[in-house]
Amino acid sequence: MTIGVALIGAGIWSKEEHLPAVLASEHLDLKAVYSRSLSSAEDTAKASGKQVELYSEDSDQGYNDLLKREDVHAVIIALSIASQASYIRAALSAGKHVLSEKPVAENVVEAEALIKWYTEEIEPLKKATWSVAENFRYLDSFRYAREKVQGLGKIIGFRVKVYGNIQQDGKFFNTDWRKVPTHQGGFLLDGGVHYTAGLRYLLGPDTFITRLSAFTTLLKEHLPPVDTVDAIFKANTGIQGTFQVSNGTSLVGPEWTIGCENGSVSVEGPKITIRTLDGKEDVQNVDDERTGVPPEVRQWGVALAAGKPNPEQSPSQALADLELLELMLRSGESDGQPQATHCQQPAII
Numbered sequence: 001m002t003i004g005v006a007l008i009g010a011g012i013w014s015k016e017e018h019l020p021a022v023l024a025s026e027h028l029d030l031k032a033v034y035s036r037s038l039s040s041a042e043d044t045a046k047a048s049g050k051q052v053e054l055y056s057e058d059s060d061q062g063y064n065d066l067l068k069r070e071d072v073h074a075v076i077i078a079l080s081i082a083s084q085a086s087y088i089r090a091a092l093s094a095g096k097h098v099l100s101e102k103p104v105a106e107n108v109v110e111a112e113a114l115i116k117w118y119t120e121e122i123e124p125l126k127k128a129t130w131s132v133a134e135n136f137r138y139l140d141s142f143r144y145a146r147e148k149v150q151g152l153g154k155i156i157g158f159r160v161k162v163y164g165n166i167q168q169d170g171k172f173f174n175t176d177w178r179k180v181p182t183h184q185g186g187f188l189l190d191g192g193v194h195y196t197a198g199l200r201y202l203l204g205p206d207t208f209i210t211r212l213s214a215f216t217t218l219l220k221e222h223l224p225p226v227d228t229v230d231a232i233f234k235a236n237t238g239i240q241g242t243f244q245v246s247n248g249t250s251l252v253g254p255e256w257t258i259g260c261e262n263g264s265v266s267v268e269g270p271k272i273t274i275r276t277l278d279g280k281e282d283v284q285n286v287d288d289e290r291t292g293v294p295p296e297v298r299q300w301g302v303a304l305a306a307g308k309p310n311p312e313q314s315p316s317q318a319l320a321d322l323e324l325l326e327l328m329l330r331s332g333e334s335d336g337q338p339q340a341t342h343c344q345q346p347a348i349i
Contacts, residue, residue, distance in 0.1 A: 001027060001305040002027060002028070002029045003027055003028055003029065003073045003074050003097075003301065003304050003305065004029050004031040004069075004071045004072045004073045004074070005022055005028045005029065005030055005031060005072065005073070005074045005075065005076060006030075006031055006032040006033065006034060006055075006066055006069075006072045006074075006075045006076075007019065007022070007030070007032075007033045007034065007044065007075075007076055007078070008034045008063070008066075008075050008076065008077040008078065008079065008087060008091075009034070009035060009077060009078035009079045009101075010033055010034070010035035010040040010041050010043065010044035011035075011040070011078060011079075011175065012171055012172065012175070013078050013101065014044060014076070014078040015043070015044045015047055017135075017290070017291055017293040018076050018078060018293065018297065019044060019047060019048055020294070021293050021294045021296070021297035021298065022076070022297060023048060023049075023050075024294060024298070025297055025298050025301040026301070027298075027301030027302060027304065027305045028074075028297070028301045030048055030050055030052055031052060031053065031069070031071055031072050032052050032053040032054070032055060032066055032069065032072060033045045033048075033052055033053075033054055033055070034054075034055040034056065034062075034063055034066050035055075035056050036056060036057050036058070037056055037057070037058055038054060038056040038058055038059045040056075041054045041055065041056050042054060053066075053069075063087065063090065064090070067090060067091060067094040067096060068094070072096065073096065073097060073304075074096055074097035074098070074099070074304060075091050075096050075097070075098055075099075076098075076099045076100075076101075076133075076297070077091065077098060077099070077100040077101060078100075078101045079101075080175075080177035080183075081103060081106050081177070081181075081183040081189070081190065082106050082177065082182050082183050083177075084100055084101070084105065084106075085105055085106070085110060085114055087100075088100050088114065088130065089114070089117070091128075092118065092122045092128045092130055093122075094128075095127045095128050096128055097128050097129050097130075097131075097304055098128070098129070098130045098131065099131045099132075099133055099297070099300050099313070100130070100131075100132055100133065101132075101133050102132060102133055102134050102193050102194070102197075102318055102321070102322075103189060103190075103193045103318065103321070103322045103325075104132045104315050104318035104319050104321075104322055105322070106183045106184070107183075107184060107322075107326060108319070108322060108323050108326050108343065111315070111318075111319050111322055112319070112343075114315070115315045115316065115319060118130050118315065129303075129304070129309045130315055131300055131303070131309060131310060131313035131314070131315075132313055132314070132315050132317070132318035133293075133296055133297075133300075133313065134193075134194070134197045134296070134312075134313070134317070134318060134321065135194075135291050135292030135293045135296045136194045136195075136197045136198045136201065136292060137197060137201055137292070137296070137312050138289075138292035138293075138295040138296040138299070138312075139198075139288045139291075139292040140286050140287065140288050140289065141267055141269070141270055141272060141286040141287075141288055142198055142201055142202065142256075142267060144272055144284070144286045145202060145256070145258075145265050145266075145267045145272050145286075146201060146202050146204060148265045148272070148274050149202055149204065149258045149260060149265045150204060152260035152261065152262045152263045152264070152265065152274075152276075153260045153261035153262040154237075154260060154261045155203060155204075155206075155207050155235075155237070155239060155258060155259070155260055156239055156259050156260060156261060157239055157240070157241050157258075157259040158199065158202070158203065158233075158239075158241035158242075158256075158257060158258045158259060159241055159242045159243075159244075159255070159256075159257050160195060160198070160199050160241075160242070160243045160244065160245070160254075160255070160256050160257075161244045161245075161251075161253045161254060161255045162191075162195050162244070162245045162246075162253045162254040162255075163244075163245075163246050163249050163251040163252055163253035163254065164191075164246070164247050164248075164249070164253070165220075165247070165248060165249060165250060166187060166220070166223060166227075166247045166248065168222050173222075178190065179222075181224070181225075184225075184326065184329055185225070185226065185325065185326075185329050186223060186224055186225055186226070186227065187223055187227060187247045188216075188226060188227060188228075188229060188245065188247065188325065188329070189325055189326075189329075191245075191247070192229075192245055192325040192328075193318070193321045193322055193325055195243075195245055195254075196243075196321045196322075196324040196325055197317075197318075197321040198256055198267075199243065199256060200320060200321065200324075202256055202258050202265075202267070203235070203258065206237070207235050207236065207237055207239070208235060208236055208320075208341075208344040208345060209233045209234065209235055209236075209324060209341055209344055210234055210235060210236050210340065210341055210344065211233075211234040211338055211339065211340050211341065212231050212232065212233045212234065212243075212324065212327055212328060212331060212338065212339055212341070213231065213232050213331050213336050213337070213338045213339070214229050214230065214231035214232075214243075214327075214328040214329075214331040214332050214336065214339075215229070215230050215231075215331075215332055215335075215336050216228060216229045216230075216328070216329060216331075216332025216333070217332075218248075219246065219248035219249060220247075220248035223247055223248050226329070226332065227246060227247040227248040228245070228246035228247070228248060228249065229243070229244070229245050229246075229328050229329070229332060230242070230243075230244045231243040231244070231328050231331070233324075243324075243328070254267075254268065254269070255267070255268050262276060262277055263275050263276040263277055270285050270286055270287055270288065271283060271284075271285055272284045272285070272286055296313075299312070299313075300313060316343075316345065317345075319343050320343050320344050320345055322343075323341055323342070323343040323344065324341070324344075327339040327341060
């Protein structure tokens, strides 16, 4: 079964990741590209090597015209964080399947309202499904590491350290909505939900965060409102761990480490290190398929063809990723005051 799909948004991620992923999927057929500007839609369409229809806000054919097409059954939405919700609602209301980029929404309140609307108004009609992209759940390095974690007994601790130094000449920085963010957390939200998703995935189905406390700061003035967070997480099992992310530091990362009763597993890019209590250390290199987007989009296409949504791409999973990041920001604003979670659930097995 082939599903006609349109790209909504023609920015860096859409052009460099979603476009080749769609073109390589056996279940998806690119039919159209939409962008705010016709020139960016043309640029992405040209890169596809296909004859596709173009839609933009500065031409005679806009987003609503695209949604009227009967040969477009699904859309991939990759727009600014603050813009996504209205485009998601319009597409689902028009009966189009949606894969929207993370985060699920700009904040938890908006996300909960959108999910409630979807489950009450759209899902019962069984005409359109909503999935949320999170490519970290499709990284082979994380999948391999999680398998090893599950073989080492009960989880007793964890740490996450993700460091970067975003420069003003970087390609992602030089997009208007990232340079002057209207969404909470700036780059910490944009990238941080990947890192909370990665942690939740490694912790598996039996361990999830119930409380946290965090401090935040701004190290680089061009990365407002804050670019650094250091947090302590408490899990439902009573264990605790640390979560440290900075986009403006000279510190080196990334690293995700899960400590278990019988050893530990660390993910550092493609390098997976398994340490056992007898002192043995096994290091494996697990190459990922690009950023994880190709298998992510491929599995979305498989789910659409099968008529059954992929639970790894459920909005509720993305909500849990977002909540942890938002609570860290709230705790940081109140000088580390502990925050209780309400949206957490076990990560997909």
